[in-house]
Each structure stands twice: as C-alpha cells, then as structure tokens.
Amino acid sequence: MAKIYDYLDERLSLSDLKKFGEKKTVPNHKQSFWYYWGGISLLCFLIQLMTGVLLIIYYKPGPDAYNSVRALTYDVDFGWLIRSAHSWAATIFLVSVFVHMFSVYFMKAYRKPREFGWWSGMVLLILGLLFGFSGYLLPMDQLSFVATKVGLAIPENIPLIGHGIANLMRGGMEVSDVTVQRFFAWHAVVLPLLYIPLLVFHLWLVQKHGNAIPPSEEDVPVLERKNIPFFPNFLMKDLAMWLVTLNVIALFASIFPQDIGKVADPLGPAPVGIHPEWYFMSSFETLKLIGKVIPGTIGEAVGITVFTLGLVLWVLIPFYDVKSLAGLRAKRATYFGLLCLGVLIVTTILGYVTV
Amino acid sequence: MNYPIWEVHGIGLPWVVGIIAIFHVMISQFAVGGGLYLAVAERKAMKEGRKDWFPLLERHSKFFLILTGVYGTVSGVGIWFAIGLIQPEATSTLIYNFVFGWAIEWVFFLVELTSAIVYYYTWNRIPQALHLKVGWLYAAASVCTLVIINGILSFMLTPGATWLGAAGTGHESSYFWNAFFNPTYWPSLALRSLVCVSLAGVWALVSFSRLDVDEFGASRTQLIRWSTTWLAPAFILMPFMFVWYAAMVPASNKHLLELGMASIGSGSFTQVTRIALMSVMSTATIAGVAYLFAYKYPRDFSPSHATAILVLALAATGSTEYAREAIRKPFVIGSHMYSNSVRVRDVAHLNQVGYLTDSMWAPSGLDATQLDRGRAMFRGECMSCHTVDGYRSMRHFLEGRDFKSIGNILKMLHDYKPDSTYHNFMPPLVGTDEEILALQNYLLTLNATNAPGSVAHR
Numbered sequence: 001m002a003k004i005y006d007y008l009d010e011r012l013s014l015s016d017l018k019k020f021g022e023k024k025t026v027p028n029h030k031q032s033f034w035y036y037w038g039g040i041s042l043l044c045f046l047i048q049l050m051t052g053v054l055l056i057i058y059y060k061p062g063p064d065a066y067n068s069v070r071a072l073t074y075d076v077d078f079g080w081l082i083r084s085a086h087s088w089a090a091t092i093f094l095v096s097v098f099v100h101m102f103s104v105y106f107m108k109a110y111r112k113p114r115e116f117g118w119w120s121g122m123v124l125l126i127l128g129l130l131f132g133f134s135g136y137l138l139p140m141d142q143l144s145f146v147a148t149k150v151g152l153a154i155p156e157n158i159p160l161i162g163h164g165i166a167n168l169m170r171g172g173m174e175v176s177d178v179t180v181q182r183f184f185a186w187h188a189v190v191l192p193l194l195y196i197p198l199l200v201f202h203l204w205l206v207q208k209h210g211n212a213i214p215p216s217e218e219d220v221p222v223l224e225r226k227n228i229p230f231f232p233n234f235l236m237k238d239l240a241m242w243l244v245t246l247n248v249i250a251l252f253a254s255i256f257p258q259d260i261g262k263v264a265d266p267l268g269p270a271p272v273g274i275h276p277e278w279y280f281m282s283s284f285e286t287l288k289l290i291g292k293v294i295p296g297t298i299g300e301a302v303g304i305t306v307f308t309l310g311l312v313l314w315v316l317i318p319f320y321d322v323k324s325l326a327g328l329r330a331k332r333a334t335y336f337g338l339l340c341l342g343v344l345i346v347t348t349i350l351g352y353v354t355v
Numbered sequence: 356m357n358y359p360i361w362e363v364h365g366i367g368l369p370w371v372v373g374i375i376a377i378f379h380v381m382i383s384q385f386a387v388g389g390g391l392y393l394a395v396a397e398r399k400a401m402k403e404g405r406k407d408w409f410p411l412l413e414r415h416s417k418f419f420l421i422l423t424g425v426y427g428t429v430s431g432v433g434i435w436f437a438i439g440l441i442q443p444e445a446t447s448t449l450i451y452n453f454v455f456g457w458a459i460e461w462v463f464f465l466v467e468l469t470s471a472i473v474y475y476y477t478w479n480r481i482p483q484a485l486h487l488k489v490g491w492l493y494a495a496a497s498v499c500t501l502v503i504i505n506g507i508l509s510f511m512l513t514p515g516a517t518w519l520g521a522a523g524t525g526h527e528s529s530y531f532w533n534a535f536f537n538p539t540y541w542p543s544l545a546l547r548s549l550v551c552v553s554l555a556g557v558w559a560l561v562s563f564s565r566l567d568v569d570e571f572g573a574s575r576t577q578l579i580r581w582s583t584t585w586l587a588p589a590f591i592l593m594p595f596m597f598v599w600y601a602a603m604v605p606a607s608n609k610h611l612l613e614l615g616m617a618s619i620g621s622g623s624f625t626q627v628t629r630i631a632l633m634s635v636m637s638t639a640t641i642a643g644v645a646y647l648f649a650y651k652y653p654r655d656f657s658p659s660h661a662t663a664i665l666v667l668a669l670a671a672t673g674s675t676e677y678a679r680e681a682i683r684k685p686f687v688i689g690s691h692m693y694s695n696s697v698r699v700r701d702v703a704h705l706n707q708v709g710y711l712t713d714s715m716w717a718p719s720g721l722d723a724t725q726l727d728r729g730r731a732m733f734r735g736e737c738m739s740c741h742t743v744d745g746y747r748s749m750r751h752f753l754e755g756r757d758f759k760s761i762g763n764i765l766k767m768l769h770d771y772k773p774d775s776t777y778h779n780f781m782p783p784l785v786g787t788d789e790e791i792l793a794l795q796n797y798l799l800t801l802n803a804t805n806a807p808g809s810v811a812h813r
Binding site for chain 2: 028032033074075077078080228232233236237239240241243244246247248250251254255
C-alpha cells in the first residue's frame, strides 16, 4: 500500500494535497451541524448523475417514453431500484439544498467576500428546480402529464413573454411527445452542462473563502474560537454524513419505490387530488391565494410579479446586508429570512391541506 | 367475529401497533442493555480508579431513568391497549396461555423500576459497593423481563408442534413450557440480547454527546469511545445469530423471503425482503458512522452526530421488527390463527355455517342489506391489514377491476390452493357463497370507476 502511495505521490504530489487538507480548518461550534448540508446536496447530485446515466441506457424519449419507463420499472433487473433511488435522491437533494440555503442565509454567509457563493448557489437552486420539473414529465404517465400541464401555467402567466416561453418549452400549444423530447434534452444535456461548471465554481469559492461562522460566534475572541482540521477530522465526519444520507435514500427507495400510473391521455380526467411536487407547492399555493383576492389575469400577473420581486430581493440581499456597526440592516435581513421561511412552510402545508 | 372491529383510517390497524412497538422496542431494549451498561461502567470506574466517571454516569442514569421509566412503561401499556383492540382473538389466546408468564414478568418489572429509582437517587448517598449491587440487581431484573417476553414473542412465530397438537383441546395452557421454549426461543433471545447491548451503546452516545467538552473533557471522551465498543459484539455476532434464527424458522415462513430474493431484480413480491435487507444495511451503516463519528474523533462528537446514529438505529429497529412481523404472515400465531383472527381449525366450519352467522357484531334484522353484510365481511376479514383509502388501500388495489375480476380474486382467496402466491402472505377468505357475494358487491362500490348502485347479482 505504501509503495502504491509513493508511486502516486511522486507523480501526483498527493502529500501536498494532504498537507493542504491538514492545514485547512473548519470552525467547530454549536451550529457546525449546518455545515454538512452542502455536502449532502453534493452527494445527492452525484447519485442522480450516476443513476441518471443508468436510466438513460433504457429510457426512450418521445412516443415510447411511457413504455420504456414501464419496462424499466417492471422488466429490467433492478430498474425499479435505480429509478426509485434517482427519484428519492432528487427529493432529498432539494430538501438539503433548501436547508443549505437557509443556513447560509441565517449565518450571513452571503456577506463580503462570499457574495458570489450566494449568487452561484441561487442559480444552482433554480437549475435544481428545473431538473426536478423537467424530470417529472419523462415517465409520461397521466399524473406527470397533468402536473406538467398545470406547472407550465406558471410561466404562461408571466406578462408579455409568458405565452412564448411556455410554447417554447412545450414545443407547441399542448404537452405532447415533442415536449417529452424537449424536456429530456433539458434534463439530460442542457441542465447538466450548465450545472456542473457552476457547481465547480461554487465549490472553488467555498474552498477559497472557507466556512463562514454564524453571528453568535463572531462575538467570541479569535483566539478562543475552535477549529478542526479539514483532513482527516471534518472529511471523516462528512463521509459519515454521506453514509447516513445514502442509507436514508436506500430506505425510501426500498420501502416506497416509484410506481408508474396509467399512460398519459390528453382527453382523460386529471387524477384525483392532483397537486404539484412539494418543492413547487409553495409557489403554486401563493399564486392560488393571490388569485382568490384578485381574480383573473390581473391576479395571475400580480402573483408572478410578487414572486419575482421576492426572489430578486432574496438574491440581492448581499448588497443590502453589508456589515454595519448599528447592525440594523442585519436584523432586518434576518426578519426577512424568517418571513420567507415562514411563508414557504405555511403555504406548502396549506397547499397539501387544501388539495 | 366475537369482538367489535376498531376502524383506523389512513395508517390502518397494523401501523397503530407498529408505530408504538418500534419506539417501545428502542426504549425497552435500551432498558435491558442500559442496566447492564451502567453496572459494568460503574464497576470499571471503581476497579480502575476512574472517579471522574461517576458524575457522568450519574447524569446518564438520570437520562436512563426518565426515558425507560416514563416512555418505556407508558408505551408498553400502549401496546397492550393497541393489540387488545386490533387483534383481540390473538391477545385472548396469548393471555390464556401465558397469564403466569406475564405475572412473572410484572414482578420483574416492579423490581426493575424500583431498583432503577433507588440506583439514581442513591448516587453518593450509600457506599459505592452497595450502589453497584443495586445496579446489578436492576440489570438482572431487566434481563429477566427479556427472558420472559421473548418466550411469548417467539411463540407467535413458532408455537411448536407440541402446543399446536394441543390447540383447541382446552388444555393448551398445560403446555406452557413447550410453548415458551419454542423452536425460535434461543436464537431470538441471542439476537435480542445483542440488540439490547448495542442500543445501550447508542443511547449512551446520545447521553454523553450532550455534555460540555470543556467541562468534562477527558472523561467525556473516554466514555464516548468506550460506549462505541458496546456496538461491536452485535456487529460481529449478529450475522451468525441471524443464520441460526433463520435455520429455526419453518420453511413456510421463509418462503416469502425466498420469493423476494428470487424476484429481487424485478421487484415483485419483494417488500419484506427489501425491508429485511434494509435492516442489514442500516446496521452496517451504524457501525461505519459510529466509527467515523465517535470512535475516531470522540472529542468532536456532538448531539447532532449522536442523533444521526439514533435515527439509523431507529431505521434498523423498525425494519427488523417489520420483517419479523411480516415473515409470520399469513398468521398472527404461527399455523394456529390467521392474521384476520380466523383459527386454522375453524376454516371448514365457517365456510359451511357462515362467517357472520355466530357474530354478535354482524348486521341482522330486516334492515340489513347485502351491502351491510359485505361491509361487515370486509371489516372482519380484511381490515386487520387493509384500509379503504390509506395503507394497503383496497380502493387502490381494486382500481379498474369489474365485478367479475373482483370475484376471481375472492374465489382465489377462498379456494386458498397451496400453489397460489397469495397463500404465502394472505389468510383465506372464509364464509358461505352468499357472504362472499355480499363482500364482492361491497368491494365493487369501493372502485371509483363503478358508479354507486351498480350492484350486480350472480
């Protein structure tokens, strides 16, 4: 083993990497738990990448989409497991991304010099949601068909350009085989091409600036702050967290494997109790609520505008909450974060209750 | 149908017991292993002169007392209530056979609870050697409770040929010891003992992770590392004990697992197998995570790490208990009583005279319609496992099926041929032709595609 290490070390300078890892430190405090969520998101993404490649081997976009997923689920050995792992990893990916985003927000980790980490993270989140949306249609069963139809109503409501965007995504006026083909191109080619380089950039920024400490830790004198070496201490813990995550994904995939419904029928009725996936439930419910107060197209336009405005404010928070002596802006930013988190949770629950 | 049926929508009846039992097992097995842990830890501290361990063990014994004494006992009573409501026939059989077993167990409970309270409140108040004796008394009493309850639990899977030979004669309780020391008693006891020891380690990790590193420094680190070693016996010996256990389980009970293994690739009939494999995977993950979190870096070990291990332990316990319950199917008491409370020996009689005939809960009189009788059949024979809309939803299973198709399934369950796949995990459908027709009509109304009122006649 030592000989192999020496061989590789001479050629790849592994010891330099090790020294670097040992020198690099990670803050250790009561809120250190939140540092794992970025790593969990990364693991889930890697699982989706690997299982996605395996699914592509059997998946046929276009008119055969449904039958290929059906065969994949029931005929191909372990196809059910790979498909279920892909789907559950996606769910846990988005959960961990949301937790990561809010933990970064409340730790004020968007402040100088980490602004680009925040912005690249936001784009990664949006791309992650688009991954979810585009992947959902691919089995082309009745549920995914109707859900996509309903989901495309959101961009359709954007004033002026909405209709064009929705048509471009659908490949026509209605969700059809062409839409599946387009969504597959987005899901398996375009989005990964955008996502992976941005992810590398995001990780590089994390490595460059290190982990931020929460405001409560900032009051602790620098000499009294605790740190642990990235290698091996934090890395081992990160790996342990990956093991836990892998276990959770396997547990869900085994106990609640993905089924497939009836083939999509454009003339058929929508399945009973249909609703968007949980990560779109909040936006769906918010639009519904605004639509009740202001009915009609105006209401839809107002809804989209409010939503877009909220998102813009969220993205631009590093410009507002710069560290100041008074700390007033920091407090307001925290309240804004709590408001957003509250709205997200309440509207999601409300969405499920009122379905 | 001697008892009223309790309807639970959504999660269904099995999960009422399941949820209470999984959490109860997590705590009650900690109560057994944790007692041993405290006594061994105190002895080690005395022998090696580690006085700094005592304050930490005192805190741990408080955590132990509250968790096991409050939640453990309350959830134990909860199981009694739940099984009495959900499987009254089976509970009645168990009480009839094991009433003295439970009486003995309750004596041990009293000793256990009393000694746990004395143990905590006498830290630094009585001589250390005497305090340790109280600890050993607790440990012995709690192990005895496992020794007793294990006989009753393992009986439900494998009552044994002697007891089964006496079943129905009225002399079943004369074969108490045969039923108690049934074929799976010893491997089950060995497996549960290992789980108890490892859960003692897991809960100790939870307890010590909460202590402040600066205040308790070295002793906290030593105890965290030592607690991790309590997980080792289980991980080394569990596979061997499992093989022993599997060897003692009758072939008919293993059939479902084997069928699952044979069809694991396609994923059909694999739910039990998948969950059994999850139990193995979760257990292995606990070993890896405990090593990486606690043993390697005990100083950095935090409550969130301990929670992660606890969640995995819950997953392992849950999946193991689920698999253990599932391989008992189609019986609730192996080869004696089906999961729908029908005794094996009563099947022919009920087919002849009717399932509802002698039931005081069946709808009768002029107002009772065929659908009422069909619903009574559903409640009595299906609802111990199925719900209408929730867990194992009957509406979902029947989706798209017409009157004839439903009739075919019911006929298959009624004929109950040995080569039928359903024979491995579903009880037979008993009753007269009229009763089965009533059930068929009732089930037809659950199918969303059939309009209400479309009741057909044979």
